[in-house]
Amino acid sequence: MRKAQPFIAVALSALLVLTGHSMAQARMAPGPQGHIVLCTSTGPLAVLVDVDGQPTGPAHICPDCAISLFQAVVDAGPNMAAPTAWIKAEAVGFKLVFHTPEAGPAVARGPPARA
Incomplete structure (x- = not known):
């Protein structure tokens, strides 16, 4: 794989430039x-037209969505959404503890030193 990395980098750079x-x-x-x-x-044949009704030519593939075409190549892999094995869930024991805060002594505050 290490020997292929420079070739992959050059190929991707050329693809981006071209x-x-x-x-x-x-x-x-x-x-x-x-x-x-x-x-x-x-x-039936659909022809794309502009505002004046003139044909605009063939439709372009949206560059933002073109990356989704790689999904056709990846579909040969395993289906990751399907479960491969069932694991029995175990019950988790827990204890709920409530802490009541103790009331502290009331402290009154006087006026500020400089008013």
Whole structure:
């Protein structure tokens, strides 16, 4: 693993350099104002349009949500939400103790030394 760390670091740096500009463009691009559904012989086709009804082109993958695509790769792992074994809970004994504070002597205070 130690030998692979520099290669992984270089690969991640190159990925950031190569995709950073397009991610910034996708974040700042105005979103579509609506969509038009065209019924074609191959099935329905949704076209994203701007305010004037002109097609905006293909939709960009949201850079903030693109990281969730890695979940498809991770799904091959074990299901961590499913219990693997049942453990019987043991009762815990405790004793509730109340302490009543003792009343101290009342101390009156006089006026301040300088008024």
